[in-house]
Amino acid sequence: MIKQVPDPVLELHNLTVVYESKPALWNVDYTIPENHLIGVVGPNGSGKSTMLKALMGLVKPSSGYAHVYGKEIDEVRQRIAYVPQRNSVDWDFPVNVFDAVLMGRYKANNLFRRVSKADKEIAMEAIKKVQLEPFVKRQISQLSGGQQQRVFIARALAQEADMYLLDEPFAGVDAATENSIMSLLKEMNANGKTILVVHHDLQSVKDYFDWLLLMNTRLIASGPTEEVFTEDMLQKTYGGKLNILSRVVEIIEKQGHPIREK
Ligand SMILES: Nc1ncnc2c1ncn2[C@@H]1O[C@H](COP(=O)(O)OP(=O)(O)OP(=O)(O)O)[C@@H](O)[C@H]1O
Numbered sequence: 001m002i003k004q005v006p007d008p009v010l011e012l013h014n015l016t017v018v019y020e021s022k023p024a025l026w027n028v029d030y031t032i033p034e035n036h037l038i039g040v041v042g043p044n045g046s047g048k049s050t051m052l053k054a055l056m057g058l059v060k061p062s063s064g065y066a067h068v069y070g071k072e073i074d075e076v077r078q079r080i081a082y083v084p085q086r087n088s089v090d091w092d093f094p095v096n097v098f099d100a101v102l103m104g105r106y107k108a109n110n111l112f113r114r115v116s117k118a119d120k121e122i123a124m125e126a127i128k129k130v131q132l133e134p135f136v137k138r139q140i141s142q143l144s145g146g147q148q149q150r151v152f153i154a155r156a157l158a159q160e161a162d163m164y165l166l167d168e169p170f171a172g173v174d175a176a177t178e179n180s181i182m183s184l185l186k187e188m189n190a191n192g193k194t195i196l197v198v199h200h201d202l203q204s205v206k207d208y209f210d211w212l213l214l215m216n217t218r219l220i221a222s223g224p225t226e227e228v229f230t231e232d233m234l235q236k237t238y239g240g241k242l243n244i245l246s247r248v249v250e251i252i253e254k255q256g257h258p259i260r261e262k
């Protein structure tokens with residue numbers, strides 16, 4: 001099930017990425033409409049992070065292309081905030097929380113513009129939104145994993161982008177923090193932002209996302225969550241590797257989690 005839409009904000013066309021002669025993404029083709037909260041789901045090594053990097057132009061496709069807002073990424077980079085998977089970041093970089101978040105205010109094409117008072121206020125606002133005020137002066141290397149994750153989310157917020165690409169923002173984050181970040185994302189989505197989140201917890205997929213991409217090197221499905229999140233599709237995505245998976249949909253149905261209304 002791959003639902004194609006007119007005027008997509010994200011478009012991958014026959015995109016293939018190969019690392020050292022092994023494909024990480026194979027002929028992925030999808031379009032995503034504006035203003036959705038999109039989940040990206042698939043097993044480890046299924047190309048989820050690679051797909052985000054391809055969207056950001058950080059890996060070069062062997063064939064095909066990725067367009068964001070109908071353009072090459074370089075033309076719209078400032079409108080896109082990207083939060084990489086936490087383990088791929090050098091946390092020893094000597095910078096404190098405030099300055100790390102303030103980096104969200106630097107424009108890609110104007111690194112030497114002076115930071116204004118307004119920039120600092122926006123950075124502080126973002127820090128408050130993720131409840132990191134007590135740590136503003138702390139070096140990022142001296143934060144817990146969940147706090148580090150929130151620094152990156154605050155930096156993305158400070159950028160005031162139109163689209164947010166978040167690679168496993170809830171990995172190693174406690175339930176309370178996950179809830180507060182999710183409320184923030186839902187609020188941003190209600191204010192017109194497009195947000196794409198790589199996510200592993202199948203239990204919360206229906207609550208969190210109204211559009212879903214299922215991946216396993218190939219794209220298995222793309223469409224509204226209620227159409228895509230089925231036992232059959234999950235089996236195709238995980239290849240029967242997880243037996244309990246066959247029951248996840250059933251269990252979730254029984255719990256009666258509502259599909260988020262738009
Ligand atoms: N820089 C690289 N060089 C070589 N192979 C790579 C590189 N980065 C990723 N790969 C391989 O490409 C495949 C896809 O990796 P990717 O990181 O996109 O998966 P993922 O779906 O994000 O997995 P996870 O859920 O573990 O984060 C994997 O087999 C991985 O080993």
Ligand SMILES: [Mg+2]
Pocket residue numbers: 048049050085167
């Ligand atoms: Mg990954």
